[in-house]
Amino acid sequence: MDVVNQLQRQFIDNSASLHREGFLDDQFTQLQKLQDENSPDFVVEVASLFFEDCEKLINNMSRALEQQQGVDFKQVDASVHQLKGSSSSIGAVRVKNICVAFRSFCEAQNREGCLRCLQQVTHEYSLLKNKLQTLFRLEKQILAAGGSIPGVE
Amino acid sequence: MAPGEANSGNGGQILKPFTFNEIVLRNRLTALVVDGDNFCRLLEQGILQAYGLETQSVDNGDAAVELIASGAKFDLILIDMLLPILDGLEATRRIRAMGVRCKMLGVTAFSGERERQAFLAAGVDVFVEKPLGPEILIPILRELDEQYPSI
Numbered sequence: 520m521d522v523v524n525q526l527q528r529q530f531i532d533n534s535a536s537l538h539r540e541g542f543l544d545d546q547f548t549q550l551q552k553l554q555d556e557n558s559p560d561f562v563v564e565v566a567s568l569f570f571e572d573c574e575k576l577i578n579n580m581s582r583a584l585e586q587q588q589g590v591d592f593k594q595v596d597a598s599v600h601q602l603k604g605s606s607s608s609i610g611a612v613r614v615k616n617i618c619v620a621f622r623s624f625c626e627a628q629n630r631e632g633c634l635r636c637l638q639q640v641t642h643e644y645s646l647l648k649n650k651l652q653t654l655f656r657l658e659k660q661i662l663a664a665g666g667s668i669p670g671v672e
Numbered sequence: 673m674a675p676g677e678a679n680s681g682n683g684g685q686i687l688k689p690f691t692f693n694e695i696v697l698r699n700r701l702t703a704l705v706v707d708g709d710n711f712c713r714l715l716e717q718g719i720l721q722a723y724g725l726e727t728q729s730v731d732n733g734d735a736a737v738e739l740i741a742s743g744a745k746f747d748l749i750l751i752d753m754l755l756p757i758l759d760g761l762e763a764t765r766r767i768r769a770m771g772v773r774c775k776m777l778g779v780t781a782f783s784g785e786r787e788r789q790a791f792l793a794a795g796v797d798v799f800v801e802k803p804l805g806p807e808i809l810i811p812i813l814r815e816l817d818e819q820y821p822s823i
Contacts, residue, residue, distance in 0.1 A: 546803045550715075553722040561722070565715055572711035600754065604781030605711040608803040 523666035530657045531669050533650070542647050547610030566651050569609045573644050576602045580637055584630065595633060596625035602640070613643045694810055697724055699820045701813070703748040705729040706736040706763065707779070708755045716750050716779065716804060723813060732756040733763030740767050746774055747816050750804070753780040753791055761794040768795035775816060779804050 537543045554561040579598040583591055603618035617640045624632030658668055703725045707713040710731075717727045728744070730736050733755040749767070753760040764776060778796035780787065788799040800808055 546805060549806055550719075553719060555722075558718075558722060561718065565718065568711045568714055572709065597754070600781055601709045604752075604802045605709055605715075607781065608712050608715050610803070 523661060523664045526657055526661045526664060527666060527669050530654065530661060533654050533657065534669075537650055537654070541613055542611070542650060544610045544612040546608065550610065563655050565609060566655070569605060569611070570644075570648055572605050573602065573614075573648075576605075577637070577641055577644065580633075580640075584633055584637060590628075590630055590633075592625045592628045592633075596622060599625060599636075611644075611647055614640060614647065617643060694806065695723070695814055695817075697813060697817045699817050700724060700726055701747040701816050702726045702745070703728075703750065704736065704739065704744070704746045706731075706733065706749065706751040706755065706760070708732060708752060712752070712779075712802070719804065719809070720748075720750075725813075733758030733760055736763050737766045740770060740772055747819075748812070749774060749776045750779045751776060751796065753778060753782055753787060761790060764791070764794040764796055775812060777804070777808075777812070 538548075550565060551562055576598045580595050580602075583594045583598070599618050599621045603615055603622070606612075606614040606618060617636055621633065621636035621640065624636055661668060701724075703720045705713055705716045705720070705727060706729070707716060708731050713729050713731060717729050720727050725748070728739070728746075730739060733751075734757040736749075736751065736755075737758065751760050751764060755763065758766075760778065760780070764778070767776070775798075776796045777798045777800050778791035778794075779800045779802060780791070781802045782788075783801045791799050798808065798812070
């Protein structure tokens, strides 16, 4: 019982800090509420899809910005726009905010600014991925120890 | 007035925030999701499926128009603005031109007033800046559900 309590407390703390530090907003909380016995892995699946999508888009941006003979800023912008949409859809607010700034640099055709944003986006995405994976690991451990996941609020 | 419902009219007060799992639909509504981004398309489908909607999805505007032209009927269409092959604005116009009157939500990462006006002019009923949240979706699902007669 002690083990379960400890894990649950850790889960609550991790969850709270993700929100407090602005990694995730209410949209993520809402998605968690859709998880039930009919779709017990909804959040994990959604997160995995998001990471896949992120990686693909970041690669696209990176390739487009690497073009020495002239960056196609419209192409970069298209990927940033998509990332803005998907990050806001999962509630990844820090990633989304960088996308907003990123789009301004695309519009201004500012390669340096774009590269800086790309670096920031990559960094934020990695941070978020690590933290969510930790959270999901805790969930698994709690369930394996016979406990239940603390309610989402 | 049920908890969670706003008072009528603009600037009405929300009594409590909507949450995603707040309602249970009586009818099996159908929806089409049109989004070129893999994640958004699957997420929006997932959200609608969680409410018991039967969903289909396509990843470009041309496929959406073809699907509707082939006779497929939906209670709800979620459509993004930026789409490959045929963009969301033109796809919406063509769908409406076919006489389709179902509820269409333009769900896009664009946030400007110009985009909003354009999408509404093309024929969507509601312009939604991503994310699609419960406060927009729940009232719409409720409205669609109530269109069907109770048994």
